[in-house]
Amino acid sequence: MSKKIRVLVNGARGRMGKEVVKAILNDPTLELVGAVDPAGTEEDAAVVAGLPACGVLLTGDLSDTIEASNPEVMVDFTIPQSVMGNIRIALQHKVSPVVGTTGLSEQDLQEIREWTASYETSCLIAPNFAIGALLMMRFAREASRFFPHVEIMEYHHDQKLDAPSGTAIKTAEAIQEERQKINQGHPDEEEIIAGSRGGEFEGMRIHSIRLPGLVAHQEVLFGGLGQTLTIRHDSITRESFMPGVIEAVQRIRSAKGLVYGLDKLIF
Ligand SMILES: NC(=O)c1ccc[n+]([C@@H]2O[C@H](COP(=O)([O-])OP(=O)(O)OC[C@H]3O[C@@H](n4cnc5c(N)ncnc54)[C@H](O)[C@@H]3O)[C@@H](O)[C@H]2O)c1
Numbered sequence: 001m002s003k004k005i006r007v008l009v010n011g012a013r014g015r016m017g018k019e020v021v022k023a024i025l026n027d028p029t030l031e032l033v034g035a036v037d038p039a040g041t042e043e044d045a046a047v048v049a050g051l052p053a054c055g056v057l058l059t060g061d062l063s064d065t066i067e068a069s070n071p072e073v074m075v076d077f078t079i080p081q082s083v084m085g086n087i088r089i090a091l092q093h094k095v096s097p098v099v100g101t102t103g104l105s106e107q108d109l110q111e112i113r114e115w116t117a118s119y120e121t122s123c124l125i126a127p128n129f130a131i132g133a134l135l136m137m138r139f140a141r142e143a144s145r146f147f148p149h150v151e152i153m154e155y156h157h158d159q160k161l162d163a164p165s166g167t168a169i170k171t172a173e174a175i176q177e178e179r180q181k182i183n184q185g186h187p188d189e190e191e192i193i194a195g196s197r198g199g200e201f202e203g204m205r206i207h208s209i210r211l212p213g214l215v216a217h218q219e220v221l222f223g224g225l226g227q228t229l230t231i232r233h234d235s236i237t238r239e240s241f242m243p244g245v246i247e248a249v250q251r252i253r254s255a256k257g258l259v260y261g262l263d264k265l266i267f
């Protein structure tokens with residue numbers, strides 16, 4: 001059997017981090033070598049994730065942990081405020097980041113692109129790792145050629161820090177590449193309550209719903225003459241993201257520069 005890929009999980013105490021720790025420990029091609037989360041250290045990462053101990057203790061400092069554990073890939077599910085610093089530290093150490101953390105701007109992506117070139121190390125930024133969500137984005141892009149009137153509704157749990165979701169932004173970008181640009185709704189429409197028509201992206205509207213009980217869901221609604229078309233994806237549990245995360249960890253070292261979107265690695 002070929003050598004296992006050495007992986008560090010950043011944000012290992014979080015909802016996604018714990019799922020990633022489990023997925024790595026259950027995959028015969030990967031080895032968990034580090035687990036970082038400043039929210040609490042010293043405990044075994046597998047125990048925190050609900051499995052028997054694996055011998056990797058949670059630590060609080062990313063740089064020190066990379067130097068001590070020598071990973072090839074860092075999986076990052078942390079917070080928008082820390083993710084740029086984490087990516088830079090990983091790239092400086094020639095560790096490839098596989099990043100699920102959302103809230104990055106176009107300017108951030110440009111900066112990461114430059115870092116990947118300077119440090120000659122690849123990096124994946126993937127706003128959604130669920131294969132069904134990638135297909136939803138692809139189908140939405142295709143539909144927008146025929147239905148240019150479109151609105152995006154994204155639904156997430158109420159602990160989410162960023163709005164709109166990274167997936168909604170990526171969907172809007174994909175649609176914008178394909179559809180003819182139009183301004184939607186009545187030209188004289190007025191918002192009686194500010195924000196009622198949602199966020200605006202290239203003439204499209206994005207609506208963000210936050211409720212307990214939700215995980216991650218999105219509908220792309222198209223309207224045409226006498227008809228509507230709805231494309232919907234639901235992540236019902238966070239396990240839905242794991243096959244995509246594992247594929248990404250296995251493939252990122254063979255990629256070049258910044259890869260934005262898991263579809264670019266696997267389709
Ligand atoms: N791309 C996807 O498919 C996908 C799927 C789910 C969530 N997300 C994104 O992943 C991120 C995490 O989501 P979550 O639900 O797990 O959040 P969470 O709040 O449960 O977990 C975040 C964890 O990061 C830790 N953290 C904070 N600062 C850190 C730092 N500087 N270094 C290391 N760890 C740090 C926190 O202590 C916490 O344990 C969010 O941005 C979310 O939007 C993306």
Ligand SMILES: O=C(O)C1=N[C@H](C(=O)O)CCC1
Nearest residue numbers: 102127128160165166167216
């Ligand atoms: O739980 C979250 O937060 C998620 N965020 C992603 C986004 O912003 O698109 C998608 C998956 C879940």
